[in-house]
Structure formats: structure tokens, C-alpha cells
Amino acid sequence: MNRIVWITGGSSGIGAALVKKYSDSGYYVIATARSKGQLEKVASSSNYPENIKIFPADLEKVHELSKIIQSVWNIFDGIDLVILNAGIGQWGEVKDTEMSVERKIFELNFWSPVQSIKLLIPKMENKGSGKIICVGSIASQFGQAKLAAYSASKSALTLYLESLKEELRYSKVKVKLVSPGNIKTSIMKSALTHNGKKLNKVGQAQEKGMTTQKLAKKIFKFEKQEKFHKFFTGIEGLAVLLHKFSPKLFYYIYRNLSRRKK
Numbered sequence: 001m002n003r004i005v006w007i008t009g010g011s012s013g014i015g016a017a018l019v020k021k022y023s024d025s026g027y028y029v030i031a032t033a034r035s036k037g038q039l040e041k042v043a044s045s046s047n048y049p050e051n052i053k054i055f056p057a058d059l060e061k062v063h064e065l066s067k068i069i070q071s072v073w074n075i076f077d078g079i080d081l082v083i084l085n086a087g088i089g090q091w092g093e094v095k096d097t098e099m100s101v102e103r104k105i106f107e108l109n110f111w112s113p114v115q116s117i118k119l120l121i122p123k124m125e126n127k128g129s130g131k132i133i134c135v136g137s138i139a140s141q142f143g144q145a146k147l148a149a150y151s152a153s154k155s156a157l158t159l160y161l162e163s164l165k166e167e168l169r170y171s172k173v174k175v176k177l178v179s180p181g182n183i184k185t186s187i188m189k190s191a192l193t194h195n196g197k198k199l200n201k202v203g204q205a206q207e208k209g210m211t212t213q214k215l216a217k218k219i220f221k222f223e224k225q226e227k228f229h230k231f232f233t234g235i236e237g238l239a240v241l242l243h244k245f246s247p248k249l250f251y252y253i254y255r256n257l258s259r260r261k262k
């Protein structure tokens with residue numbers, strides 16, 4: 001019997017690559033994002049479109065998640081693996097950014113996975129097994145200008161999951177966390193600016209980043225391992241260590257690099 005995976009944010013970037021990787025590997029995939037057209041494109045351009053069901057939904061509407069998750073669960077009468085990947089970027093200084101924008105970022109990047117996890121765990125425990133992987137970010141590890149709410153949302157998600165992992169020590173349901181560095185996607189195009197409008201720019205760091213196909217392969221492999229958390233980065237991964245052991249040096253280098261980019 002094919003295993004069943006639900007992938008959120010499956011219409012582009014990392015999520016689209018995961019949809020292809022899992023369907024290529026014999027899984028039945030349910031892909032969710034808001035854009036039905038984009039989900040259809042991802043499914044039809046994959047090698048096994050017959051293995052992919054699309055389920056368009058707005059996951060920022062946390063109060064609707066109960067209905068959404070029940071419907072997704074019913075498609076194959078159960079889910080073995082969930083990859084909560086849908087997320088939104090940010091580009092704006094705290095002093096200019098409207099509170100509603102910061103709330104919106106938290107709604108999708110933090111509250112939506114939290115509510116989804118709460119709804120999925122009892123169902124998976126009842127079924128006897130299940131795995132939930134969240135896509136965090138290297139940005140959870142240190143503060144950067146114009147990314148305050150984004151970094152905070154990923155940081156909150158990181159510690160939430162680390163705590164939950166302890167609670168689930170003796171459960172048949174497991175949670176895992178992946179923290180990518182710079183990945184070549186158009187996340188900065190849809191990133192929210194101070195007033196909630198899309199940034200609509202190509203992210204320079206992302207352009208030089210790891211391809212989504214490479215990351216999808218790594219996540220696929222990691223999912224089968226015992227480990228709870230893994231970073232998937234290029235050279236920028238060194239920033240995590242540097243920030244941990246010498247925050248002063250970290251911000252000296254960070255400021256110099258930021259100045260050069262201007």
C-alpha cells in the first residue's frame with residue numbers, strides 16, 4: 001500500500017519540489033496551497049500526476065483548519081506523513097511595519113502549523129502512527145534587519161516543536177524540524193513589506209542558494225532518520241555557529257556584508 005503524504009505550500013518553491021520528489025518515490029501526495037492553478041501545474045508537470053491530489057486552501061485561516069484537515073484526511077482515509085511547509089517572507093523595518101502584517105506572518109508561519117499539529121496528533125495516534133515535519137528556517141537562529149516578525153515566527157516554531165518532541169517521546173507520532181538556509185525560490189517576491197504589499201523582488205541570497213530539488217532530496221532522506229532537527233545550508237550555515245559562539249563578531253561581519261550589498 002502506498003504511503004500518504006500531505007504537503008502544504010505545494011504550489012511553488014520547496015513545496016513543489018517535495019510534491020515531485022514524494023510522488024516520484026511512490027507516495028500518494030496531497031498538495032495544498034491557495035492557488036489551484038499553480039497546484040494543477042505542479043501536478044501535471046510531475047512524472048506521476050495520477051499519484052497527486054490537489055486540495056487548495058488558505059491555511060492562514062486558522063479557524064477553518066479543522067474542516068480543512070478533516071477533508072484532507074478523508075481523501076485517502078488517513079495520512080502517514082505531513083510536511084507543513086507553507087510560509088511567507090518579510091521585508092520591512094519594525095518602526096514602519098503595521099501590526100496587521102506581523103500578525104499575518106505569525107498566522108501562517110506559527111499559528112497555522114500549531115493548530116494543524118493539534119488537530120493531526122490525535123488522528124495519527126488513533127491510527128497508530130504518523131510523522132509531522134515542519135519547515136523552519138536558519139533565520140530562527142539570529143536576528144536580522146527587516147526580518148523581525150519572520151525570524152520571530154520561525155524561532156517560536158522551533159522551540160514549540162522542540163518542546164513537543166519531548167512530550168511525544170513515548171508516542172507513535174513524531175514531529176521533526178528542518179531549517180533551510182538560502183534556497184533558490186521566489187519567496188522574496190511574495191514577502192510582505194511594511195504595509196502588507198508584496199515585495200515583488202528577487203532575493204539576492206536566495207538566487208545563490210541551494211536548488212529546491214537538492215533540498216527535497218535531503219528532506220526525503222532526513223525524514224527517515226531518527227534525528228529531530230537538521231539545518232540544510234550552504235556556507236551561510238556557518239552563521240549559526242558564529243552567532244552562537246561570538247555574537248559580536250557575527251554582527252560585525254553581518255553589518256559589513258549588509259553595507260556592501262547596498
Ligand SMILES: NC(=O)c1ccc[n+]([C@@H]2O[C@H](COP(=O)([O-])OP(=O)(O)OC[C@H]3O[C@@H](n4cnc5c(N)ncnc54)[C@H](OP(=O)(O)O)[C@@H]3O)[C@@H](O)[C@H]2O)c1
Pocket residue numbers: 008009010011012013014015032033034035036038057058059060061085086087088089108135136137138179180181182183184185186187188190206209
Ligand atoms: N527560500 C528560502 O531561502 C527559505 C529558507 C528557509 C526557510 N524557508 C521556508 O520554506 C517554506 C517554503 O518557502 P519557499 O521558499 O518555497 O517559498 P514560496 O515559493 O513562496 O512558497 C511558499 C508556499 O506557501 C504557499 N502559501 C503562502 N501563503 C499561503 C496560505 N495562506 N495558505 C496556503 N498556502 C500558502 C504558497 O502558495 P500560494 O501562494 O498558492 O498559497 C507557496 O506554495 C516557507 O515556510 C519558508 O519560510 C525558505
